[in-house]
Amino acid sequence: MYAAKFRFYAELNDFLPQEKRQRTFTHVFELSASVKDMIEALGVPHTEIDLILANGQSVDFSYLVHDGDHISVYPVFESLDITPLVRLRPQPLRETRFVLDVHLGRLATYLRMLGFDTLYRNDYTDAELAHISSSESRILLTRDRGLLKRSIVTHGYCLRTTNPRQQLDEVLRRFDLFTSIKPFQRCLRCNGLLQPVDKAAIIDRLQPQTRRHYHEFRRCQTCDHIYWKGSHYERMQRFIERILQGNSTG
Numbered sequence: 001m002y003a004a005k006f007r008f009y010a011e012l013n014d015f016l017p018q019e020k021r022q023r024t025f026t027h028v029f030e031l032s033a034s035v036k037d038m039i040e041a042l043g044v045p046h047t048e049i050d051l052i053l054a055n056g057q058s059v060d061f062s063y064l065v066h067d068g069d070h071i072s073v074y075p076v077f078e079s080l081d082i083t084p085l086v087r088l089r090p091q092p093l094r095e096t097r098f099v100l101d102v103h104l105g106r107l108a109t110y111l112r113m114l115g116f117d118t119l120y121r122n123d124y125t126d127a128e129l130a131h132i133s134s135s136e137s138r139i140l141l142t143r144d145r146g147l148l149k150r151s152i153v154t155h156g157y158c159l160r161t162t163n164p165r166q167q168l169d170e171v172l173r174r175f176d177l178f179t180s181i182k183p184f185q186r187c188l189r190c191n192g193l194l195q196p197v198d199k200a201a202i203i204d205r206l207q208p209q210t211r212r213h214y215h216e217f218r219r220c221q222t223c224d225h226i227y228w229k230g231s232h233y234e235r236m237q238r239f240i241e242r243i244l245q246g247n248s249t250g
């Protein structure tokens with residue numbers, strides 16, 4: 001028998017039985033499993049989850065839970081920032097583009113959400129990352145100091161934090177990007193650019209509920225994924241508002 005400690009935050013507690021809400025509890029298991037499987041066995045759908053920390057480190061859904069682990073699970077776009085909105089300044093001329101280390105998938109999604117050109121794959125080698133950064137003039141983001149020591153990398157930044165939301169703040173501040181945010185321009189999956197598309201052209205690909213309630217759609221020019229202003233869109237909007245609010249204190 002193995003045991004790990006779990007703690008779920010904010011509205012994720014809605015999915016838990018009363019005795020497991022708003023507290024750290026011990027989960028006993030016989031077979032090692034991915035954190036995704038374990039969380040879902042506890043009753044929380046993985047689609048509700050934004051961030052998982054295992055012993056303080058950000059992990060993805062495939063992380064195998066070990067005996068003695070401390071797992072913290074956060075909902076989509078949770079933030080406690082309540083400072084007032086800041087007025088945007090004029091746009092800078094330069095375009096800042098990124099390539100991200102393989103461990104920074106969540107940060108890549110955040111950056112794409114804000115409209116920044118962000119290359120990310122979970123199978124880039126260090127040599128590929130360094131080459132892309134150099135040949136495409138992309139800022140290499142990583143927590144690996146060794147990677148940034150490679151001589152061909154001229155533009156890079158070593159993230160201090162492991163929490164993706166804090167990493168996003170680090171990047172926005174470090175490169176002064178708060179005024180360059182252009183939400184909902186890029187595909188979160190592949191970094192492709194989104195273009196408006198007529199509902200009629202894609203109607204056969206929509207679920208009945210979506211077909212009924214939504215009328216504006218965008219399609220990724222690269223991977224063909226379709227986006228609309230549903231509940232995810234509203235969560236993203238709130239997330240972006242909080243980011244801008246956070247900047248008003250600095």
Ligand SMILES: [Zn+2]
Nearest residue numbers: 187190220223
């Ligand atoms: Zn795409």
